[in-house]
Amino acid sequence: MADLLIELFSEEIPARMQTQAARDLSKLVTDGLKEAGLTFDEAPAFVTPRRLTLCVNGLPDKTPDISEERRGPRTDAPEKALEGFMRGAGVTRDQLEEREEKKGTFFFAKIEKPGRPTGDVVAEVLEATIRNFPWPKSQRWGSSSLKWVRPLRNILCILDGAAVDLTVDGFTANNKTFGHRFMAPEWFEVTDFADYEQKLLDHKVIVNADKRADAIAAGISSLTSEKGLEWVEDKGLLREVAGLVEWPVPLMGSFDPAFMAVPEEVLILTMKKDQKYFVTRNPETGDLAPYFITVANTETVDGGAMVRDGNERVLSARLADAKFFWDQDLKGRLDDNLAALDDIVFHIELGKVSDRVARMKSLARKLADFIPGCDATEAERAAELAKADLVSQMVYEFPEVQGVMGRYYAKAQGETDAVADAIRDHYAPAGPSDTCPTAPVSVAVALAEKLDTLVGFFGIDQKPTGSKDPYALRRAALAVIRLITENGIRLSLQDAVNAGIASFAAQSVAMKDTSQDFGLLAFFGDRLKVQQRDLGVRHDLIDAVFAKGDDDLVRILGRVDALGSFLGTDDGVNLLAGYKRAANILKIEEKKDGTEYGADVSAALLSQEEEITLFEALGAAETDALVALEQENFEASMTALSTLRAPIDAFFDKVTVNADDAVLRANRLALLAKIRAAVNTVADFGQIEG
Amino acid sequence: MASVSATKGMPFQNIILTLQDYWADQGCVILQPYDMEMGAGTFHPATTLRALGPDSWNAAYVQPCRRPTDGRYGENPMRLQHYYQFQVILKPSPENMQELYLGSLEAIGLDKNLHDFRFVEDDWESPTLGAWGLGWEVWCDGMEVSQYTYFQQVGGIECKPVSGELTYGLERLAMFVQGVDNVYDLDFNGAGASYGDVYLENERQQSAYNFEHANTEKLFRDFKEAQEECAKLLAAELPLPAYEQCIRASHTFNLLDARGVISVTERQAYIGRVRDLAKGCCETYLKKIGGEE
Numbered sequence: 001m002a003d004l005l006i007e008l009f010s011e012e013i014p015a016r017m018q019t020q021a022a023r024d025l026s027k028l029v030t031d032g033l034k035e036a037g038l039t040f041d042e043a044p045a046f047v048t049p050r051r052l053t054l055c056v057n058g059l060p061d062k063t064p065d066i067s068e069e070r071r072g073p074r075t076d077a078p079e080k081a082l083e084g085f086m087r088g089a090g091v092t093r094d095q096l097e098e099r100e101e102k103k104g105t106f107f108f109a110k111i112e113k114p115g116r117p118t119g120d121v122v123a124e125v126l127e128a129t130i131r132n133f134p135w136p137k138s139q140r141w142g143s144s145s146l147k148w149v150r151p152l153r154n155i156l157c158i159l160d161g162a163a164v165d166l167t168v169d170g171f172t173a174n175n176k177t178f179g180h181r182f183m184a185p186e187w188f189e190v191t192d193f194a195d196y197e198q199k200l201l202d203h204k205v206i207v208n209a210d211k212r213a214d215a216i217a218a219g220i221s222s223l224t225s226e227k228g229l230e231w232v233e234d235k236g237l238l239r240e241v242a243g244l245v246e247w248p249v250p251l252m253g254s255f256d257p258a259f260m261a262v263p264e265e266v267l268i269l270t271m272k273k274d275q276k277y278f279v280t281r282n283p284e285t286g287d288l289a290p291y292f293i294t295v296a297n298t299e300t301v302d303g304g305a306m307v308r309d310g311n312e313r314v315l316s317a318r319l320a321d322a323k324f325f326w327d328q329d330l331k332g333r334l335d336d337n338l339a340a341l342d343d344i345v346f347h348i349e350l351g352k353v354s355d356r357v358a359r360m361k362s363l364a365r366k367l368a369d370f371i372p373g374c375d376a377t378e379a380e381r382a383a384e385l386a387k388a389d390l391v392s393q394m395v396y397e398f399p400e401v402q403g404v405m406g407r408y409y410a411k412a413q414g415e416t417d418a419v420a421d422a423i424r425d426h427y428a429p430a431g432p433s434d435t436c437p438t439a440p441v442s443v444a445v446a447l448a449e450k451l452d453t454l455v456g457f458f459g460i461d462q463k464p465t466g467s468k469d470p471y472a473l474r475r476a477a478l479a480v481i482r483l484i485t486e487n488g489i490r491l492s493l494q495d496a497v498n499a500g501i502a503s504f505a506a507q508s509v510a511m512k513d514t515s516q517d518f519g520l521l522a523f524f525g526d527r528l529k530v531q532q533r534d535l536g537v538r539h540d541l542i543d544a545v546f547a548k549g550d551d552d553l554v555r556i557l558g559r560v561d562a563l564g565s566f567l568g569t570d571d572g573v574n575l576l577a578g579y580k581r582a583a584n585i586l587k588i589e590e591k592k593d594g595t596e597y598g599a600d601v602s603a604a605l606l607s608q609e610e611e612i613t614l615f616e617a618l619g620a621a622e623t624d625a626l627v628a629l630e631q632e633n634f635e636a637s638m639t640a641l642s643t644l645r646a647p648i649d650a651f652f653d654k655v656t657v658n659a660d661d662a663v664l665r666a667n668r669l670a671l672l673a674k675i676r677a678a679v680n681t682v683a684d685f686g687q688i689e690g
Numbered sequence: 691m692a693s694v695s696a697t698k699g700m701p702f703q704n705i706i707l708t709l710q711d712y713w714a715d716q717g718c719v720i721l722q723p724y725d726m727e728m729g730a731g732t733f734h735p736a737t738t739l740r741a742l743g744p745d746s747w748n749a750a751y752v753q754p755c756r757r758p759t760d761g762r763y764g765e766n767p768m769r770l771q772h773y774y775q776f777q778v779i780l781k782p783s784p785e786n787m788q789e790l791y792l793g794s795l796e797a798i799g800l801d802k803n804l805h806d807f808r809f810v811e812d813d814w815e816s817p818t819l820g821a822w823g824l825g826w827e828v829w830c831d832g833m834e835v836s837q838y839t840y841f842q843q844v845g846g847i848e849c850k851p852v853s854g855e856l857t858y859g860l861e862r863l864a865m866f867v868q869g870v871d872n873v874y875d876l877d878f879n880g881a882g883a884s885y886g887d888v889y890l891e892n893e894r895q896q897s898a899y900n901f902e903h904a905n906t907e908k909l910f911r912d913f914k915e916a917q918e919e920c921a922k923l924l925a926a927e928l929p930l931p932a933y934e935q936c937i938r939a940s941h942t943f944n945l946l947d948a949r950g951v952i953s954v955t956e957r958q959a960y961i962g963r964v965r966d967l968a969k970g971c972c973e974t975y976l977k978k979i980g981g982e983e
Contacts, residue, residue: 014811139824142782143851296806307806310831
């Protein structure tokens with residue numbers, strides 16, 4: 001058994017690509033080894049900013065021997081055919097065997113392929129891996145024709161302690177690697193992974209990214225606790241920073257508390273996104289503290305003093321910029337920004353951002369009527385100011401804080417909390433896991449924003465197709481669904497869409513789609529199904545309810561829910577079976593007769609007790625179900641249907657539908673049609689599976 | 691360096707002189723700034739055109755850069771409409787280019803035993819030059835001090851061999867080295883002159899010109915003329931003067947942009963026009979030097 005160690009040493013690999021690269025290296029190499037028939041115990045991969053490493057344990061010395069027999073031409077075939085066969089099989093005439101089979105006598109060749117040394121396979125597989133590595137972006141360098149994420153500098157490849165014989169585009173695989181770029185740049189030889197990991201550690205490189213992340217977390221914890229501070233473990237940032245250093249050295253720095261006047265969101269953004277710093281908090285108040293942690297890649301001779309000082313100066317300059325924007329923005333009012341929205345094109349066919357704001361205003365006011373507790377004036381005001389921060393200096397510099405800044409500026413100019421919060425929240429929810437607004441004014445403006453987007457882009461025929469959804473319309477539709485259903489808002493989607501269409505019409509925007517709803521209702525239906533499927537709801541139940549043509553999402557889901565519970569009971573299962581039986585018989589007979597049976601049953605023609613009982617039960621159930629539906633008591637409508645179970649079962653037990661008497665038969669088929677109609681008042685049971 | 695005080699760091703002009711000496715020692719041709727207005731040192735034909743073709747080429751130079759929209763009338767401590775880049779191009783990019791680069795930082799007083807250097811992903815693309823490359827921004831103690839790029843394409847043409855390009859933002863670098871927060875406070879020569887003494891008034895007046903006084907009618911005319919002249923020169927197979935017209939068109943566009951007379955939609959069209967000129971120059975240049983397209 002042999003162990004394989006590969007290290008592809010390069011210039012700095014972007015942090016965001018490292019994790020996937022380690023996975024890809026492991027997969028490409030082990031797939032190649034497996035394909036050649038090699039087995040192994042495990043193949044862990046590692047990555048640092050400068051190296052991709054793979055260790056494959058427990059490989060055999062060679063691939064298995066293969067012996068196979070190949071049938072050649074018949075013995076009476078022309079000589080040319082035989083020559084071709086021998087050439088292809090790599091055998092000579094004396095190695096052939098003649099054997100008689102049903103169709104004649106044939107030549108047979110026995111081919112023995114001895115196993116190949118593992119090293120040969122490794123060399124081939126590694127070369128193919130390097131040449132075909134799936135980097136998101138790769139480059140050439142110098143005069144080399146190879147492509148890698150950044151220039152490749154060395155290939156280490158050792159099997160069982162010795163370098164594998166491999167040369168790729170000028171690189172000859174060896175048993176050497178290099179230490180930390182600054183602290184231990186010299187090269188050294190290694191024999192196996194244990195030796196490699198230890199010697200790297202001695203040369204100031206932690207090869208395992210998880211260990212680097214742990215070291216960073218531990219370092220931050222001790223620095224913060226010394227100062228009586230706490231930090232929130234930020235897994236994403238931890239992983240990214242672990243991808244920026246080979247030898248993590250966390251250092252704590254501070255900034256002028258005067259900058260704390262700037263909203264926390266901006267401070268965090270500056271520290272985290274631009275500088276990759278970890279933020280700290282005061283454990284008692286939970287407020288941001290004026291200390292940060294940066295992770296250096298080196299131990300300096302002054303214990304990090306200059307590194308800390310430099311980072312503090314950089315941060316201070318950035319925060320001074322942010323504070324300047326904040327102060328500048330606060331000198332004016334949000335309302336002063338509105339004129340500038342006239343200069344920003346929202347979409348060439350859909351007008352300026354100012355046009356969009358005008359539409360959102362009218363839409364938010366209309367929607368307020370449907371949202372319990374929503375003040376229409378506040379909704380309109382929030383919509384008016386919702387986009388005003390886009391032209392603030394702060395949002396121009398930090399687009400990520402759009403909405404958040406609007407809230408601060410709204411509060412500063414004395415808007416109500418409801419208005420200010422709605423400005424912040426109106427972009428939400430941004431996806432299935434984002435928080436969905438619940439405050440009435442926020443819901444109104446958030447709905448108005450999404451509806452305006454959907455109606456606009458559907459109207460000019462920019463609907464999503466396949467994987468293309470450049471305006472994120474699927475996300476907008478999901479947001480509408482979540483806002484409505486999670487807040488129990490009762491409104492007709494068609495009415496809401498109409499309101500959107502009206503606001504575009506008021507601005508004389510030319511629309512290309514001439515249909516009543518621009519195809520939006522069907523789109524909402526599809527998105528609802530996708531969303532409910534993700535939540536574990538059966539799509540056939542949604543179809544069954546959707547077939548009823550409702551456009552009130554809350555009611556639709558109420559019905560789906562009741563239907564699901566009902567079908568979970570014995571009554572439900574049996575009723576569905578009875579319904580299917582009735583529908584199937586009808587389908588067959590209707591096809592045979594070339595007609596469609598209506599539910600116009602003649603009471604006078606009913607003779608058997610079971611059909612009379614069923615007829616009466618159907619009448620009562622249909623009436624009860626309709627009344628219950630009217631009251632949106634979906635459970636009661638299901639209960640009404642459940643009374644049909646026994647009469648339907650008895651009917652099929654005792655009554656022959658296809659009676660000899662044609663009139664009688666037609667009446668009984670009409671009775672089946674009545675079952676179908678009565679059950680379908682609640683949902684289209686024909687769409688339900690099972 | 692004896693003239694530099696230990697606490698204040700190297701004066702602005704000594705940084706330039708030191709970088710020039712350093713790269714001259716590495717075998718670079720030391721050029722003087724190109725005598726035309728341009729937005730970045732990359733526009734210099736010593737980079738753009740010389741990055742094409744098979745011949746090796748190593749050069750370093752200071753290039754004044756003009757970015758009219760970044761003007762702040764001398765009131766912003768960091769932003770300038772006129773500033774300096776130090777540009778190095780090494781073709782083909784040598785194997786030890788990172789080490790050479792770090793050596794240049796050492797030469798201007800940034801000691802690796804005292805500072806934390808980092809290569810942070812930053813890919814470069816110039817839509818106006820039809821060029822792109824991969825590389826990093828280089829951080830020193832969290833501060834970006836250089837751009838480092840391996841050119842892959844210029845003028846839409848594959849670079850073979852690949853050039854390595856280094857761009858030092860000299861003012862920022864000097865501010866870092868000297869520990870100064872306001873660019874105008876930089877020690878320019880170690881003998882009493884500050885950056886403000888040399889350039890503050892220029893920033894004020896040029897900002898006023900860029901934003902208020904530049905004659906846009908004339909600029910539109912200039913753009914068109916440069917475009918036409920470039921096409922004419924390309925037809926005559928004179929890519930070097932043609933490329934100067936391309937530089938002129940690019941800078942004229944930047945001035946028009948600063949005057950706010952180019953709409954968002956027109957912007958793309960203008961960038962496309964400059965790119966077409968750049969592409970034409972690159973193709974003709976390559977043909978002229980006998981390299982293959």
